[in-house]
Amino acid sequence: MTALTVPKKDTTALKQPSKQAEAILQAKDINIYYGENHAVKQLSLDINKNEILALIGPSGCGKSTFLRSINRMNDLIPSARVTGTLAYEGLNLLSDDVNVVALRKEIGMVFQKANPFPKSIYENLVHGLRFHNVKKKEWADIVEDSLKRAALWDEVKDRLHESALSLSGGQQQRLCIARTLALKPEVILLDEPASALDPIATAKVEELMVELKKNYTVVVVTHNMQQASRVSDRTAFFYNGELIEVNKTDVLFRNPEKKQTEDYISGRFG
Ligand SMILES: Nc1ncnc2c1ncn2[C@@H]1O[C@H](COP(=O)(O)OP(=O)(O)OP(=O)(O)O)[C@@H](O)[C@H]1O
Numbered sequence: 001m002t003a004l005t006v007p008k009k010d011t012t013a014l015k016q017p018s019k020q021a022e023a024i025l026q027a028k029d030i031n032i033y034y035g036e037n038h039a040v041k042q043l044s045l046d047i048n049k050n051e052i053l054a055l056i057g058p059s060g061c062g063k064s065t066f067l068r069s070i071n072r073m074n075d076l077i078p079s080a081r082v083t084g085t086l087a088y089e090g091l092n093l094l095s096d097d098v099n100v101v102a103l104r105k106e107i108g109m110v111f112q113k114a115n116p117f118p119k120s121i122y123e124n125l126v127h128g129l130r131f132h133n134v135k136k137k138e139w140a141d142i143v144e145d146s147l148k149r150a151a152l153w154d155e156v157k158d159r160l161h162e163s164a165l166s167l168s169g170g171q172q173q174r175l176c177i178a179r180t181l182a183l184k185p186e187v188i189l190l191d192e193p194a195s196a197l198d199p200i201a202t203a204k205v206e207e208l209m210v211e212l213k214k215n216y217t218v219v220v221v222t223h224n225m226q227q228a229s230r231v232s233d234r235t236a237f238f239y240n241g242e243l244i245e246v247n248k249t250d251v252l253f254r255n256p257e258k259k260q261t262e263d264y265i266s267g268r269f270g
Pocket residue numbers: 034037039057058059060061062063064065066077079223
């Protein structure tokens with residue numbers, strides 16, 4: 001594993017054993033601003049190892065903003081400012097000394113719209129390997145393994161050198177997931193990964209998510225409540241920048257604690 005930090009700051013405060021041993025990521029008192037807009041407010045949330053955590057809530061409630069903070073994608077937005085701590089393996093991922101390139105390898109992200117490079121299927125997968133100096137002799141095995149894990153190998157094994165843009169939308173999205181897997185992440189962030197796909201392609205991506213949690217931790221933003229209830233172990237409901245409620249998915253949908261959650265899941269707003 002590439003070192004996630006340049007060792008200079010004292011992180012002992014973050015190395016205390018966690019209350020819940022299975023938490024892989026612990027967000028504490030996270031606030032995210034875009035200029036004056038306070039988009040995520042005082043959020044604290046544990047993300048457990050090998051779970052699928054769904055983030056739901058009406059448009060603009062801060063789901064994607066929080067998701068992007070986990071692998072520091074908000075760094076790319078000049079007006080964005082993030083405070084609080086995101087503890088991961090004894091480090092605060094929000095601190096200045098985190099190696100963001102190594103972090104994004106370890107915590108990969110797949111976006112709403114599939115974004116393959118306009119290159120061959122094979123090149124899409126080896127691009128990151130080259131960047132991270134993975135030995136060339138390992139590439140073929142990693143390509144095959146990643147495509148198998150992303151349930152795409154059988155569909156593309158005879159056309160690895162064709163353009164990725166010749167794949168269907170659903171195949172392109174699975175290719176983007178495979179591209180993330182090639183870098184051997186621990187956590188995968190999915191931002192509405194199936195919202196641009198037809199029902200059959202959506203079902204394949206959902207099956208894949210369930211398969212992935214055997215080896216990875218998955219955090220998925222979705223507008224689709226059926227999807228959240230089909231695939232996730234826990235669901236977090238966001239409203240107006242706040243985390244209103246997080247619980248086991250079946251409990252949250254069957255017996256929500258908060259009225260706002262109940263109103264949202266019963267379609268009364270959003
Ligand atoms: N790049 C950005 N620059 C400035 N403001 C942003 C940016 N992205 C999001 N915001 C603002 O932050 C708030 C939260 O947006 P965010 O996209 O996180 O919500 P969301 O719950 O993911 O919404 P959706 O479900 O529509 O994607 C909104 O007020 C939005 O306008």
